[in-house]
Amino acid sequence: MKILIRQGRVIDPASGTDRVADVAIAAGRIIGIGSAPADFAPNRVIAASGCWVLPGLVDLSVRLREPGQEHAGMLESETAAAVAGGVTSLVCPPDTDPVLDEPGLVDMLKARAEKLHRARLFPLGALTRGLQGEVLAEMVQLTERGCVGFGQADRPIVNTQVLQRAFQYAATFGYALWLRPEEPWLSKGVMASGPLATRLGLSGVPAASEVIALHTLFELLRGVAAAAGAAAATPSVRLHVCRLSTAAGVALVRQAKAEGLPVTADVSVHNLLLTDTDIGYYDTRLRLQPPVRQQRDRDALRQALADGTIDALVSDHNPVSADAKAVPFAEAEPGATAVELLAGLALKWAEQDGVPAARAAEVLTAGPARVLGARLGTLQASVGRLAVGGVADVCVLDPAATWRVDPARLRSQGRHTPFEGHALPASVRATLVGGHVAFDAEA
Numbered sequence: 274m275k276i277l278i279r280q281g282r283v284i285d286p287a288s289g290t291d292r293v294a295d296v297a298i299a300a301g302r303i304i305g306i307g308s309a310p311a312d313f314a315p316n317r318v319i320a321a322s323g324c325w326v327l328p329g330l331v332d333l334s335v336r337l338r339e340p341g342q343e344h345a346g347m348l349e350s351e352t353a354a355a356v357a358g359g360v361t362s363l364v365c366p367p368d369t370d371p372v373l374d375e376p377g378l379v380d381m382l383k384a385r386a387e388k389l390h391r392a393r394l395f396p397l398g399a400l401t402r403g404l405q406g407e408v409l410a411e412m413v414q415l416t417e418r419g420c421v422g423f424g425q426a427d428r429p430i431v432n433t434q435v436l437q438r439a440f441q442y443a444a445t446f447g448y449a450l451w452l453r454p455e456e457p458w459l460s461k462g463v464m465a466s467g468p469l470a471t472r473l474g475l476s477g478v479p480a481a482s483e484v485i486a487l488h489t490l491f492e493l494l495r496g497v498a499a500a501a502g503a504a505a506a507t508p509s510v511r512l513h514v515c516r517l518s519t520a521a522g523v524a525l526v527r528q529a530k531a532e533g534l535p536v537t538a539d540v541s542v543h544n545l546l547l548t549d550t551d552i553g554y555y556d557t558r559l560r561l562q563p564p565v566r567q568q569r570d571r572d573a574l575r576q577a578l579a580d581g582t583i584d585a586l587v588s589d590h591n592p593v594s595a596d597a598k599a600v601p602f603a604e605a606e607p608g609a610t611a612v613e614l615l616a617g618l619a620l621k622w623a624e625q626d627g628v629p630a631a632r633a634a635e636v637l638t639a640g641p642a643r644v645l646g647a648r649l650g651t652l653q654a655s656v657g658r659l660a661v662g663g664v665a666d667v668c669v670l671d672p673a674a675t676w677r678v679d680p681a682r683l684r685s686q687g688r689h690t691p692f693e694g695h696a697l698p699a700s701v702r703a704t705l706v707g708g709h710v711a712f713d714a715e716a
Contacts, residue, residue: 274316275299276708277309281321281669285328286635287642287658296326298665301708306661317710319703321669327634329361329666329706331641331657333539334515334587335612337394338686339385340378341370347686348382351592351612352391354685356711358588358613359668359701362656363392364645367399368426374399374410379418391711393656393666395421395645397451400439406430409439412448421648422513424451427562427607429486431457437493444497444510449648453515453563454486454522463603464559465518465549465566473555475603478564480519487514487525494534513644514538516589518563520573527582537644538582540574541589542611542618547571547691557598557605558691561589578636579628585641586619588612592687610687614678616670617697624698630672665708674700 278296283306285291290306297309304310335355338347355363365382367373373382379396386394398420402408412423423443430436443450459482464470466477494512514526517540529536547565559565577583591608598605611618615637623633642649642657649656655663678695680688704712 274708275314276317276319276705276710277315278319278321278326278667278669281324281326283326283659284630284634285659286631287328287639288660290659291631296659296667298705298708301665303659303661303663303665306659319669321702323671323673324702325630325634325670325672326659327359327668327670328638328658329668329704330359330615330637331362331645332360332588332590332612332615333364333585333641333644334541335360335363335365335590336592336608337365338592339369339382347592348385349389350684350686351590352386352389354613354683355392356704356706357684357701359616359670359704360612361392361666361668361704361706363394363612364421365394365396366426367397367424368404368428372399372404373397373420374402374415376411376414376418379415379420383419390709391706393652393706395419397421398423400425400450401430401435404428406432406435409435409442412442413446416446416448421645422449422451424515427453429455429457429460433489436489437496440493440497440510441500447509449511449513451513451515452490454483454490455563456482456485459485463564464552465564467549467567469549469552473552480521480566480570483517483519483522483563484525487522490514491525491529491534494536511535511537516541516544516563516587517574517583518544518566518570520570523573523577523582527577530582537584539585539587539641539644540578540583541587542615543589543609543691544571545574545578545586545622546618551691555602556691557600557602558609558689558693560598560602560605560607561609562607575622575626579626579632584636584644586615586636588615590685592685593689595688598689608687610683610685610690613683613685614690614692614697616668616701617676617699618692620672620699621697665705667705668701669703671700671702672698674698676700
């Protein structure tokens with residue numbers, strides 16, 4: 274199909290483009306920005322006046338609940354939710370059931386996703402077998418099957434020697450480790466430590482849990498460089514810090530980047546916009562990992578995302594059943610639905626903090642695409658950017674529209690979100706994946 278997106282504000286942070294222009298698409302690729310070939314005759318025209326035309330959003334943390342809940346059709350519902358939120362590429366953590374530590378499981382998941390013709394799926398492989406933190410998984414085989422990196426999801430490795438070997442092995446092959454920093458013994462609480470946790474009688478997770486883990490990760494990263502023969506050498510392993518949550522953690526990441534260590538980081542929409550006071554009277558929708566923290570932490574995260582210390586904003590989408598939330602706060606399963614809210618929450622942050630549109634778009638597109646880097650393969654020149662000749666992954670967004678979050682109208686099977694009832698800016702008008710209209714708000 275030949276599609277013309279007419280007179281939208283084309284914002285592509287990867288190329289620095291920000292202008293009103295037409296975007297012409299044919300055979301699944303962008304064939305013109307601003308002008309199309311003379312013989313171009315579109316089959317469909319998408320009127321985008323007043324809208325932003327962005328690269329398809331890239332979300333680095335989306336749980337699909339498959340393998341494990343195929344009977345519920347979770348892959349269908351969650352990828353439908355993704356494209357409704359403008360997300361065309363997503364990274365799936367390895368804590369599925371069974372865990373993504375076998376090449377066959379990765380093949381199955383990718384094959385099912387490809388048949389749906391919705392969002393592109395980039396799986397993370399398990400760093401250790403069964404995520405048990407004892408024996409390293411077969412990284413080479415998992416990489417050959419399409420895993421873009423390796424992580425432990427929310428299960429930290431207790432044995433630091435195993436973690437050290439993971440860094441050494443990953444450095445040998447140039448793999449990326451995606452790790453959420455948490456000290457195993459200090460991270461067993463259910464909300465952020467502080468006066469509110471004390472008043473509510475809930476066990477806390479201190480900021481020290483993240484800080485200690487980051488010190489460990491960065492020292493291991495430096496150790497890989499030293500083993501290569503020079504303390505200042507850049508190791509071939511890359512570390513992606515998942516879902517920062519503290520001001521002290523932000524300071525350490527900023528220091529590591531200034532030192533030249535190959536480090537990237539992301540933050541979830543929940544930690545960017547919420548604080549522990551939002552928990553109110555034991556609201557289980559706020560039972561999250563990592564927990565939302567105090568205002569000083571939230572403010573530091575917002576500033577770090579604006580200035581580039583944090584590279585990407587993620588939804589941390591984790592659909593949870595009603596039964597898993599209808600229990601006391603400490604017993605509730607962590608998680609919330611967020612992938613459909615990602616664009617609106619990003620613009621809410623940008624409006625509140627006076628962040629330019631280009632930066633708001635960058636943390637959802639070019640930023641996360643750079644984190645994925647060469648592991649995107651032939652898609653590296655297309656994902657997170659709008660380029661003539663590139664694959665047409667596009668999000669058409671109306672920044673002037675407002676809508677109220679109603680769980681009953683969400684496409685995800687998870688109905689729990691701490692943003693229920695919130696008014697959000699920006700509504701996705703259309704999402705194209707490979708030139709195919711995967712979502713059309715008017716339809």
